[in-house]
Amino acid sequence: MKYNVDEWGYYGEFGGAYIPEMMHSNIKLLRDNYLNIINSEDFNKEINSLLRDYAGRPSPLFHAKRLSKHYNTNIYLKREDLNHTGAHKINNTIGQILIARRLGKTRIIAETGAGQHGVATATVCALMGLECVVYMGKLDVERQMPNVLRMKMLGAEVVPVVSGNMTLKDATNEAIRDWINNPNDTYYIIGSVVGPHPYPDLVARLQSVISRELKWQLKEHTGKSDPDYIIACVGGGSNAAGSFYNYLDNEKVNLIAVEAAGKGVKTAETAATIATGSPGIIHGSRTMLIQDEDGQVKEPYSISAGLDYPGIGPLFAALNQSGRVTFESATDEEAMEAAFRLTRLEGIIPALEPAHALAVLDKIRFGLKDVVVITLSGRGDKDMAAYMSYMNRMNNIS
Amino acid sequence: MNRIDELFLCKRNNILSIYFTAGYPELNSTATLIKLLAEGGADMIEIGMPFSDPLADGPVIQRSNETALRNGISLKILFNQLSGIRKTINIPLLLMGYLNPVLRFGIENFCKKCSETGIDGVILPDLPPEIYKKEYSGLFSRNGLYNILLISPRTDNERVRIIDSISRGFVYMVSSSSTTGVKGQFTERQIEYFRRIKEMNLLNPLMIGFGISDNSTFKEACQMANGAIVGSAFIKFLSDKKPDKVLIEGFIDRIRNSSIT
Numbered sequence: 001m002k003y004n005v006d007e008w009g010y011y012g013e014f015g016g017a018y019i020p021e022m023m024h025s026n027i028k029l030l031r032d033n034y035l036n037i038i039n040s041e042d043f044n045k046e047i048n049s050l051l052r053d054y055a056g057r058p059s060p061l062f063h064a065k066r067l068s069k070h071y072n073t074n075i076y077l078k079r080e081d082l083n084h085t086g087a088h089k090i091n092n093t094i095g096q097i098l099i100a101r102r103l104g105k106t107r108i109i110a111e112t113g114a115g116q117h118g119v120a121t122a123t124v125c126a127l128m129g130l131e132c133v134v135y136m137g138k139l140d141v142e143r144q145m146p147n148v149l150r151m152k153m154l155g156a157e158v159v160p161v162v163s164g165n166m167t168l169k170d171a172t173n174e175a176i177r178d179w180i181n182n183p184n185d186t187y188y189i190i191g192s193v194v195g196p197h198p199y200p201d202l203v204a205r206l207q208s209v210i211s212r213e214l215k216w217q218l219k220e221h222t223g224k225s226d227p228d229y230i231i232a233c234v235g236g237g238s239n240a241a242g243s244f245y246n247y248l249d250n251e252k253v254n255l256i257a258v259e260a261a262g263k264g265v266k267t268a269e270t271a272a273t274i275a276t277g278s279p280g281i282i283h284g285s286r287t288m289l290i291q292d293e294d295g296q297v298k299e300p301y302s303i304s305a306g307l308d309y310p311g312i313g314p315l316f317a318a319l320n321q322s323g324r325v326t327f328e329s330a331t332d333e334e335a336m337e338a339a340f341r342l343t344r345l346e347g348i349i350p351a352l353e354p355a356h357a358l359a360v361l362d363k364i365r366f367g368l369k370d371v372v373v374i375t376l377s378g379r380g381d382k383d384m385a386a387y388m389s390y391m392n393r394m395n396n397i398s
Numbered sequence: 399m400n401r402i403d404e405l406f407l408c409k410r411n412n413i414l415s416i417y418f419t420a421g422y423p424e425l426n427s428t429a430t431l432i433k434l435l436a437e438g439g440a441d442m443i444e445i446g447m448p449f450s451d452p453l454a455d456g457p458v459i460q461r462s463n464e465t466a467l468r469n470g471i472s473l474k475i476l477f478n479q480l481s482g483i484r485k486t487i488n489i490p491l492l493l494m495g496y497l498n499p500v501l502r503f504g505i506e507n508f509c510k511k512c513s514e515t516g517i518d519g520v521i522l523p524d525l526p527p528e529i530y531k532k533e534y535s536g537l538f539s540r541n542g543l544y545n546i547l548l549i550s551p552r553t554d555n556e557r558v559r560i561i562d563s564i565s566r567g568f569v570y571m572v573s574s575s576s577t578t579g580v581k582g583q584f585t586e587r588q589i590e591y592f593r594r595i596k597e598m599n600l601l602n603p604l605m606i607g608f609g610i611s612d613n614s615t616f617k618e619a620c621q622m623a624n625g626a627i628v629g630s631a632f633i634k635f636l637s638d639k640k641p642d643k644v645l646i647e648g649f650i651d652r653i654r655n656s657s658i659t
């Protein structure tokens with residue numbers, strides 16, 4: 001595959017493993033074993049049965065007819081929101097916890113922004129009977145309270161992180177520090193296609209089930225396994241990586257990644273990394289990064305906690321450079337409007353993250369015959385407070 | 399000759415290196431602290447280059463990084479603060495920090511500035527030995543700059559040999575699998591690890607760092623290596639004080655000579 005990681009862990013000039021020596025042995029253990037494990041028969045048997053019977057896969061592909069009519073095109077929704085725990089994140093955590101067990105690890109740590117990855121990690125830890133510690137920025141703890149409560153009920157310890165601006169970047173720092181301090185028994189289940197090699201490749205492979213299913217589902221729906229467009233939101237990029245994975249070498253399929261513009265890419269309050277960043281190193285990976293002229297990481301902003309990250313997976317930095325993926329962005333407001341449109345037209349309340357992907361429908365005019373797939377990476381239960389305050393604001397205006 | 403080599407040539411034991419964060423506690427403390435530490439009896443100084451996301455650091459150094467950045471420190475300002483420092487200071491000076499600000503500054507420009515300023519070595523924990531060797535070792539040696547590499551308890555002997563062979567100056571032995579910070583006395587396992595490395599008779603001198611906080615940890619480390627590095631304990635000590643000659647001399651004396659505080 002043309003867009004695969006090389007033996008050093010790079011996608012072109014991006015990627016690598018910029019880690020302190022204290023992490024070397026654990027990263028090496030994972031790097032030396034992950035491909036063997038995920039290609040082994042027993043792993044595949046176990047993960048496939050869990051994805052089907054526990055997570056509820058395959059996730060449906062839904063032809064959204066009223067939405068299609070509204071935009072004069074053909075829109076299909078890949079329903080990752082219907083997975084157990086309500087997002088695509090479970091695809092990754094099931095895979096990684098099976099790897100952790102095979103590496104003999106007994107304690108699991110994770111970072112989380114929206115709380116979806118934290119919940120998905122706490123869930124598989126309960127399932128496997130492993131200790132679970134989730135780092136979550138204090139600000140995110142406050143704005144995603146339902147997920148905090150779920151993690152606690154699942155038996156995980158949720159550690160509110162008070163460094164930096166108390167969001168996803170800082171939670172990731174703290175998880176990495178935990179791993180440095182607990183190298184023997186601990187495995188770090190990272191939540192996206194970010195971090196040092198081999199994590200970006202590992203997580204992309206575990207999420208690639210999305211586009212694997214998409215191929216046969218589209219064929220059933222439309223007679224062709226290739227759509228004209230696939231659209232997904234990007235925080236770190238795991239749901240987008242999974243949605244694009246099996247189409248990367250098929251240049252006829254247009255791939256669109258949507259970043260969170262926050263209050264706008266021309267303002268300082270944005271999380272759109274490709275639009276506003278420059279090459280740098282974050283969390284062990286060389287990638288695009290929102291940083292100031294001195295190389296200090298800038299605090300990103302988005303209403304969506306899951307997209308509020310100053311970096312992006314190195315695969316996407318490379319896909320942007322090569323032009324294989326088109327990058328768009330959507331503001332808080334645009335995402336809100338798109339979320340309400342989907343809800344009112346199709347009876348589906350999306351999470352705020354994929355609402356950014358939906359917002360692209362208002363920016364790009366698709367053809368009447370085009371087949372457009374949008375990955376609905378999660379459901380909106382966790383975002384009800386934000387949706388209600390938006391609705392109240394709108395009601396007051398009108 | 400690089401001043402780090404000079405130091406280890408004339409002194410083999412009880413070498414004390416002290417770390418502090420540039421721009422902390424105040425933006426312009428940097429040069430004053432270097433002078434006070436050198437006069438107070440430090441053998442070597444590591445100057446922290448603040449970063450927004452110091453992954454390998456515990457809470458104390460994290461806070462000092464945050465404060466220094468709020469004070470307005472940057473690499474550009476730091477090099478200005480250090481210009482002319484060699485008129486009065488002769489002990490080895492090292493810069494310690496993370497790779498991103500250095501790359502942003504421009505690594506060639508960074509090495510050149512280090513050489514002009516009289517910086518002898520650099521410690522970048524998130525620059526692994528493999529990448530350093532492949533990408534930057536030529537540049538560093540052209541500028542007479544030593545890159546100090548870390549080993550940790552989980553670095554196996556074979557890798558310790560590789561790191562030793564790439565290292566110049568000294569090998570930085572991280573005392574435990576941990577981020578920086580004070581942890582109390584050494585455990586049996588740590589002592590065992592120190593012994594394992596000591597018995598390997600490395601090509602380079604050895605300095606033990608992370609968790610050296612008082613006379614007892616310093617003395618113990620000095621039995622197993624050429625010396626030790628004090629970081630968090632010094633930052634903590636600085637936090638509520640205005641540094642002067644008496645205070646700094648007192649701190650160094652307590653580390654070197656007595657456990658009474």
Ligand SMILES: Cc1ncc(COP(=O)(O)O)c(C=O)c1O
Nearest residue numbers: 116235236237238239306353378
């Ligand atoms: C529903 C949902 N979608 C998307 C994301 C963003 O992550 P990624 O870009 O890795 O898919 C998150 C992260 O929390 C999420 O919860």
